[in-house]
Amino acid sequence: MNQSTNKYTFKIFRYDPERSPRARYDTFSLEVAKGMTVLDCLQAIKASQDGTLSFRRSCRSAICGSCAMNINGKNDLACHLQVSLLGGRTVTVDPLPGFPVIRDLVVDLEEFYRSLERVLPWLVRSSPFPDKELPQSPAERDRIDSAVNCILCGSCTSSCPSFWFNTRYLAPAALLKAYRFIFDSRDEAKGERLELVDDRNGLWRCRTIYNCEEACPKLLKPNEAIAALKIEALKQSV
Amino acid sequence: MKTTGSWWWLLQRLSGAVLLVLIMAHFVVMHYMGFEKRLYADVLARLSNPLWKTFDLIFLSLGLSHGGYGLWGIVGDYCRSDSARIIALIAIVTAGLFLFSLGLVTVLTFHS
Numbered sequence: 477m478n479q480s481t482n483k484y485t486f487k488i489f490r491y492d493p494e495r496s497p498r499a500r501y502d503t504f505s506l507e508v509a510k511g512m513t514v515l516d517c518l519q520a521i522k523a524s525q526d527g528t529l530s531f532r533r534s535c536r537s538a539i540c541g542s543c544a545m546n547i548n549g550k551n552d553l554a555c556h557l558q559v560s561l562l563g564g565r566t567v568t569v570d571p572l573p574g575f576p577v578i579r580d581l582v583v584d585l586e587e588f589y590r591s592l593e594r595v596l597p598w599l600v601r602s603s604p605f606p607d608k609e610l611p612q613s614p615a616e617r618d619r620i621d622s623a624v625n626c627i628l629c630g631s632c633t634s635s636c637p638s639f640w641f642n643t644r645y646l647a648p649a650a651l652l653k654a655y656r657f658i659f660d661s662r663d664e665a666k667g668e669r670l671e672l673v674d675d676r677n678g679l680w681r682c683r684t685i686y687n688c689e690e691a692c693p694k695l696l697k698p699n700e701a702i703a704a705l706k707i708e709a710l711k712q713s714v
Numbered sequence: 715m716k717t718t719g720s721w722w723w724l725l726q727r728l729s730g731a732v733l734l735v736l737i738m739a740h741f742v743v744m745h746y747m748g749f750e751k752r753l754y755a756d757v758l759a760r761l762s763n764p765l766w767k768t769f770d771l772i773f774l775s776l777g778l779s780h781g782g783y784g785l786w787g788i789v790g791d792y793c794r795s796d797s798a799r800i801i802a803l804i805a806i807v808t809a810g811l812f813l814f815s816l817g818l819v820t821v822l823t824f825h826s
């Protein structure tokens with residue numbers, strides 16, 4: 477195949493409030509080699525075409541969650557998504573929806589982390605820790621297995637219309653984190669945790685829209701975690 | 715007791731499930747019992763029947779409470795200000811009670 481047939485057009489959201497209050501799209505043309513991810517392309521554009529292009533990235537291997545952005549209308553990790561898997565020759569890249577944009581593809585995740593903090597994302601125990609490890613049976617571990625894999629990229633929360641209307645809503649990522657501790661056999665703050673999510677801005681703002689499941693690049697199911705938490709909150713209030 | 719959303723959520727699910735059945739019955743009666751069943755005399759007979767009165771009262775209360783709570787949920791999604799929420803709550807409850815009494819009077823006092 478002729479190399480020059482592998483040209484893609486990148487339409488990238490640009491915003492720099494220090495220069496102009498207006499956002500715009502810039503288009504870049506790029507030769508895309510086999511196997512290149514969207515992040516590789518952004519780096520190439522930044523290196524060779526426009527050094528001012530801003531985006532977050534760190535691990536480049538789908539584990540840190542820094543590079544979540546909206547690619548052709550879907551939230552995904554830029555470092556995970558290969559350009560050849562996208563249909564068409566134009567790749568539109570936007571910042572994660574629902575968060576304030578700081579610059580270009582960099583969004584303000586302040587509210588996201590605040591929500592996370594509200595659900596106490598750490599192990600809480602009143603009984604003393606054993607001398608060695610805190611054992612958990614395989615079945616107990618299975619219960620939280622997928623929730624543990626969340627890398628906090630923000631794709632799910634950013635895709636949630638309930639969060640768009642109300643940024644005080646805990647939203648899927650924080651609720652998945654709450655689930656991860658509420659169903660952890662080693663944690664001893666279940667009651668307190670359930671009270672935190674059984675709140676006007678908690679569980680009951682979920683309208684079962686399912687965008688979060690579609691958005692998760694790790695194929696987790698925050699919607700199922702929220703459904704399980706609703707039942708658990710009900711059991712607690714009986 | 716701490717106010718929790720869970721009971722309301724359960725009630726919304728349950729009333730939704732019951733409404734599904736009632737709405738289908740309502741739909742069949744209104745649209746599939748044949749044109750001749752929609753004459754004034756038939757409506758009259760149905761509305762005079764205590765069993766239909768019971769059906770209508772359940773339908774009325776569930777429809778209104780489910781719809782009212784659903785609206786309240788939407789208010790919760792969009793309204794952040796407490797005063798707006800209180801006004802909306804008063805409006806929903808007032809409208810609900812008004813429609814309920816209207817329905818109650820119609821169903822209870824109707825006779826041939």
Ligand code: HEM
Pocket residue numbers: 682683684726727729730731733734735737777778780781782783784785787788
């Ligand atoms: C076929 C019968 C019905 C079923 C199965 C049903 C089911 C449901 C369920 C499960 C919910 C909760 C959704 C959630 O928690 O996110 C809901 C919400 C709602 N329902 Fe119904 N319902 C029915 C009929 C009605 C009727 C007759 C009305 C109007 C009077 C109504 C108005 C609403 C509204 C306004 C909401 C809130 C919408 C939302 O949460 O997004 N429903 N319904």
Ligand code: FES
Pocket residue numbers: 532533534535536537538539540541542543544553554555556
């Ligand atoms: S750069 Fe770490 S997840 Fe993409």
